[in-house]
Amino acid sequence: MTTAIFWFTLDLRLQDNPGLAAALQQHKQVIPLFILDHDDPWFFGSASQWWLHHSLKALQQTIAAQGGKLLLRHGKTADILHELAKQTGSTAIYFSRAYEPWLATKQQEIFHAFDAEGIHCKRYSGRLLQEPDSILNQQGKPFQVFTPFYKHCLKHLHIPANPPPTKPSWYKRSLQSKNLSDWHLLPTKPNWAKGFSPWLPGETGAQLALQDLVDDKLAHYSTGRDFPAQDGTSRLSPHLHFGEISPRKVWHELSRFRTTAEPFLRQLMWREFSFYLLHHWPHITDKPFKPAFANFPWKKQPRFLAAWQKGLTGYPIIDAGMRQLWKTGWMHNRVRMIVASFLVKHLGIHWREGARWFWETLVDADLANNSAGWQWVAGCGADAAPYFRIFNPILQGQKFDPAGDYVRAWVPELAKLPAAFIHKPWAAPESVLIEAGITLGYSYPHPLVDHDTARREALEAYATFKRTGGS
DSSP: OOEEEEEESSOOOSTTOHHHHHHHHHSSEEEEEEEEOTTOTTOOOHHHHHHHHHHHHHHHHHHHHTTOOOEEEESOHHHHHHHHHHHHTOOEEEEEOOOSHHHHHHHHHHHHHHHHTTOEEEEEOOSSSSOGGGOOOTTSSOOOSHHHHHHHHHHHOOOOOOOOOOOOOBOOSOOOOOOGGGGOOSOOSSOTTGGGTTOOOSHHHHHHHHHHIIIIIGGGHHHHTTOTTSOOSOOOHHHHHTTSSOHHHHHHHHHTTGGGGHHHHHHHHHHHHHHHHHHHOGGGGTSOSSGGGGGOOOBOOHHHHHHHHHTOSSOHHHHHHHHHHHHHSOOOHHHHHHHHHIIIIISOBOHHHHHHHHHHHOTTOOHHHHHHHHHHHHTOSTTOOOTTOOOOHHHHHHHHSTTOHHHHHHOGGGTTSOTTTTTOGGGSOHHHHHHTTOOBTTTBOOOSSOHHHHHHHHHHHHHHHHHTTOO
16 A cells, blocks of 8 residues: 655645645555744745634645544654655655745755655646746747736646546544644734634635635726725635635636636736746845846835834825735735835835735735735836836825725724825815814824925935946
8 A cells, every 4th residue: 555745835725736636646545744844934924824824724624524634743844754754654745846945945855855765756736827947938038027928828828627626545544743723823912813804714715715706806807906995806815825726726717707807817927927037036035136226225214114014104095005914914906016116115115124024914925926026116126117116105095095995994093084185184174184083193193204205316316326337
């Protein structure tokens, strides 16, 4: 009777999991394993740890209902795999391919080391629609611009149909496993994650989010996704990040709607592009894609950074986004771009500070999307918005939250302001402020910076950077 180990990483699902399906098909029994390895320099942020706990709990319950047990181990990945294979007589280890630099390198090391010992390591696709190595431009080099990448992918995209579920045959003997609660992934004193409760981590939650997108959101997604007061986005991002649903399943489900689904499928392809960039340029987690930006004159302003993190900048749309992030572990995508632009352009603070804060506070904190997204806004990434494109937070609020409903939901001290002043309370007459119960500088802060002044200084800094050799 042959035994194999399936090592779960960011693919916490049973359906449409090619590596797991292969293990179950080719072996009499499979040991499902998850390893918590703190050696990873990009270990889960606090909000992601909350999601991980609940996702693993859901996976435990699903496997238990099928007569198996998800094995939880904590420590160095290679040591745990080696010890478990020896203990159980496993002849093979299966896993899904990773693209995060540390984990990808770790998988490669394990692949060669174990194979030399006669334990076959088998790595499968499953987290992306296409493998990054298979997509090259006419010069045989990686794409650096999204649109030609997107067109190439659409032209050559071949996604096999979702396979039927494989009947599991889990390992039956008792093995030592950690208790999920022993990992202390959930906050307790204080429990700052109380506002995360609307989320439903796990495969079931992912399926429900996909169905909700199909039933209620897809027809209006192209316009509704830009307005943060509306429930117009898919909310699939954390489920995709933790691999509770495959992008292949999402693509198959939505592509049957043709043109209606195109705006969402394009966003799914942006996710692919971010992973593509991370795979080919793994340094983008810390260093700019455009090397010249390593010399950009970023400012160190801890007081301004703290105000931005707390949602106390004095710009309502910025503060609403940052408070939504803190309360729910998520922020509307349009607002993510606005708050990111404000940090790097208005405050002049390094994009890495913003990326690190998002990593700590987002339940969908994804190394590829987070790194590529922040560099895009900062103007130093692949196919990035130019640095001189500076979002006006007042106009952005007026355009995408015209009635001020989003601001009122997350910045309640401004709730009684009329829409004409909700995005610029400092412009309201004193009588209006008094009637709304607002004292600027006390109940709500004055703006950290003046928009026009900050914009001019940002453009001057960029012009100086260009003159001195930046590009």
